[in-house]
Amino acid sequence: MNPIDRQILQIALPSIVSNITVPLLGLIDVAIVGHLGSPAYIGAIAVGGMLFNIIYWIFGFLRMGTSGMTSQAYGKRDLPEIVRLLIRSVGIGLAVALCLILLQVPIRQAAFQIIRPTEEVREMATLYFHICIWGAPAMLGLYGLSGWYIGMQNSRIPMYIAITQNIVNIMASLSLVCFFGMKVEGVALGTLIAQYAGLLMGLVLWMNRYGKLKKYIVWKGVLQKEAMIRFFQVNRDIFLRTLCLVAVTLFFTSAGASQGEIILAVNTLLMQLFTLFSYVMDGFAYAGEALSGRYIGARNRKAFTDTVRHLFIWGAGLTVLFTLVYASGGNAFLALLTDDRNVITAADTYFYWALAIPAAGIAAFIWDGIFIGATATRGMLLSMAASAVSFFAVYYGFHTVLGNHALWLAFLVYLSMRGAMQTLLSRKVMEKSFH
Structure with a gap:
């Protein structure tokens, strides 16, 4: 290996x-x-x-x-x-x-x-x-x-x-x-x-x-004053980023609840597919934190670049794997969580949104780890804030027409936007880390 x-x-x-x-x-x-x-x-x-x-x-x-x-x-x-x-x-x-x-x-x-x-x-x-x-x-x-x-x-x-x-x-x-x-x-x-x-x-x-x-x-x-200022600047950006993340997550739950018990149950069950994916991808994000920070500290640009490339290769493989597993066994997994036929039937209508979660979220997870390792927390905050705004804009723009589909569309746009913005910022982050 x-x-x-x-x-x-x-x-x-x-x-x-x-x-x-x-x-x-x-x-x-x-x-x-x-x-x-x-x-x-x-x-x-x-x-x-x-x-x-x-x-x-x-x-x-x-x-x-x-x-x-x-x-x-x-x-x-x-x-x-x-x-x-x-x-x-x-x-x-x-x-x-x-x-x-x-x-x-x-x-x-x-x-x-x-x-x-x-x-x-x-x-x-x-x-x-x-x-x-x-x-x-x-x-x-x-x-x-x-x-x-x-x-x-x-x-x-x-x-x-x-x-x-x-x-x-x-x-x-x-x-x-x-x-x-x-x-x-x-x-x-x-x-x-x-x-x-x-x-x-x-x-x-x-x-x-x-x-x-x-x-x-x-x-x-x-x-020491300079060290404490840097410590609080890094953590302030992560704190504000987390508030944006919490706002989106809580709103997703509350918007589902406002549409009745069946929709709330459906959204809760389908979000378990996102949760499972996130548990695995967070592990690779942690690897990104540790290794990217280590190579930035050691001024080893080649090892840093190789690590980023290999993290995305692992991410791509896991995205394909999770998508295939969810496509073939997702309904059976939902049946393990509930025996309510009304909920399972309603979940079929929204299941394809859950299938898109790995592809939409992969870049955000990998870049989060790399940006934390690089202490590029301002970039994380900006991308999260813009993504949260896009989430609410899409939801309020389409919910009267699409109903619960608008909520899922907004969530996938939010995930994709995080990864896309961090990809755009990544070159600047690398240059700043190795200047």
């Missing part, structure tokens, strides 16, 4: 495993409360889980920004800066977590004003939220650690952390619910324990694998 392909797969494959395990934490909680005898328990976990997904999604810049800057420092072999980046990222993550804990009541109240759950669900979701919010230091600390590990070309440790969290979550939640008679609070405590188990695992593995870097742990330079 080509050395570049080997490097890509060494980072991509463990990252894919990590990505797939992430939703398992939520699924485990739902499966446990689903046997407690009331649908309100499921509703409470769904509402609480959605709130934390959005909160942590918004602060995902802590992982992405750290990954790009660390990979460049790794390429330069700048060990003191590598350690300073870890301290900065984890420190800022813990500061943000403290703010979330202090503001937990107004955050919860604002969220419930938007979601408006039933009184029973609200009561249980409140209990779940005020327990799980104490996991924010663990989760945001892990974001910094995970981004740092990927920047260090090591995606195996994040995989071990994710697997540990799932095992601990299953054991703790089941024990608290089955043996101690707890309900929603047991599931919330199980999740909380799993989050801190993951952080502990991450720290123990750091000591084991990178303990020799302890000699570089000095506070001098951590808060």
Whole structure:
């Protein structure tokens, strides 16, 4: 196997495993409360889980920004800066977590004003939220650690952390619910324990694998003005980009819901095809983050160019594979998710939109990783903002004529626009990275 392909797969494959395990934490909680005898328990976990997904999604810049800057420092072999980046990222993550804990009541109240759950669900979701919010230091600390590990070309440790969290979550939640008679609070405590188990695992593995870097742990330079300005500029762009992404995603769900339960169910099921594709492609995006940043830091333009080319070759192959699999087995997959014939029949009308997702989204995923590695976050923000505008323009321009088809058309235009704009910006990014 080509050395570049080997490097890509060494980072991509463990990252894919990590990505797939992430939703398992939520699924485990739902499966446990689903046997407690009331649908309100499921509703409470769904509402609480959605709130934390959005909160942590918004602060995902802590992982992405750290990954790009660390990979460049790794390429330069700048060990003191590598350690300073870890301290900065984890420190800022813990500061943000403290703010979330202090503001937990107004955050919860604002969220419930938007979601408006039933009184029973609200009561249980409140209990779940005020327990799980104490996991924010663990989760945001892990974001910094995970981004740092990927920047260090090591995606195996994040995989071990994710697997540990799932095992601990299953054991703790089941024990608290089955043996101690707890309900929603047991599931919330199980999740909380799993989050801190993951952080502990991450720290123990750091000591084991990178303990020799302890000699570089000095506070001098951590808060250096220029370094902090760059850190916040990179993360500000990613933060604003994430807000655009969240806006499109939430609007997609809400626009489907406004068309009735059947359309909402259809869109939710078909989006699972996008989610599966994204789990795999994100693994290759992580490889792009680590390797492109490394070669930019090392000033190795040829290795960078070869890596970009090989990432797109892998992306093209996976696009063909996913399209063929979805075309041949997509309906069978939907049948596994639901036995409602009305939903499955309605899904046939929109299925061809889902078939186009891999081709429309491939460039966006690959370029995202490369741009993060290059810390070209302004280009990411501009392309995402323009794509979000195009999404809303297409939807509002055609929804009266095309109905739900306009929503899917807008989503595919949005994905394609992201990739197209980043392709146009890529030459400028490369020139700036190697000037």
